[in-house]
Amino acid sequence: MMSDKKNYIIRELQRDETALLKDFLYEAIFVPEGTEPPEREIIEKPELRVYTDDFGGHEGDNCLVAEIDGQVVGAVWTRIMNDYGHVDDETPSFAISLYQEYRGQGIGSQLMVRMLEVLRKQGYGQASLAVQKANYAVRMYEKVGFKRIDENEEEYIMVCKLQETSV
Numbered sequence: 001m002m003s004d005k006k007n008y009i010i011r012e013l014q015r016d017e018t019a020l021l022k023d024f025l026y027e028a029i030f031v032p033e034g035t036e037p038p039e040r041e042i043i044e045k046p047e048l049r050v051y052t053d054d055f056g057g058h059e060g061d062n063c064l065v066a067e068i069d070g071q072v073v074g075a076v077w078t079r080i081m082n083d084y085g086h087v088d089d090e091t092p093s094f095a096i097s098l099y100q101e102y103r104g105q106g107i108g109s110q111l112m113v114r115m116l117e118v119l120r121k122q123g124y125g126q127a128s129l130a131v132q133k134a135n136y137a138v139r140m141y142e143k144v145g146f147k148r149i150d151e152n153e154e155e156y157i158m159v160c161k162l163q164e165t166s167v
Contacts, residue, residue: 006068008107010114013063013075021052021063024075028097030132050081051095060092062118066107074098076111078119084130085157087149092119094129096137108137112144120162128159 013020022043031037042048055061060080065072078092085093094115098108119127129146131138132155146158 008066008068008073010064010066010110013065013077015056017065017072018052018055018063020065020072020075021055021077024077024097025051025095027099028095030135032132032134047083050083051077051079055079060124062092062115062122064111064114064118066098066102066111068102073102074107074111076108076115078115078127084155085128087126087128087157087159090124091126091128091159092124094127109140109144112140116144116160116162123163125163126159126161128157130155130157 025043025048026040029038029042043052055063055077058079058081060078062079063075063077066074074097076094076096078094080089080092083093083095094112096108096111116127129141131141133151138156138158141158141160144160146160148156149159150157
């Protein structure tokens with residue numbers, strides 16, 4: 001039986017590809033069923049630019065991409081920033097996004113797992129993210145090790161412990 005899943009590779013984002021992060025940032029905006037997506041210019045708002053401005057030049061900046069047939073179809077990136085998922089100044093926050101047609105195939109989970117390994121090797125104690133409660137990705141984040149530590153009306157703040165703590 002043939003699988004319709006395409007083979008993909010996961011690799012580091014190249015320096016000349018950082019503009020792709022704006023595409024993926026826009027794709028990462030959760031649009032609940034039945035609502036209109038926001039205008040593309042939304043990614044230029046200061047609270048969203050913290051995810052992409054001068055990427056690669058800050059502590060905690062890491063990015064992995066999934067590539068199929070030479071095309072980048074998804075990205076996961078981390079940065080220590082004052083974003084929605086900010087818990088402290090030593091914890092990198094996650095952003096992840098896949099183009100719509102590549103979701104639900106396990107690519108996002110693999111990107112998350114690989115990025116958690118990168119952060120572990122770099123010695124970070126934990127990683128964080130914020131996710132809207134209605135977003136189906138909550139289950140994926142829990143599967144790869146994130147736990148809910150806080151919430152507000154719309155979002156969960158989730159943290160994944162990266163280092164074994166000795167008792």
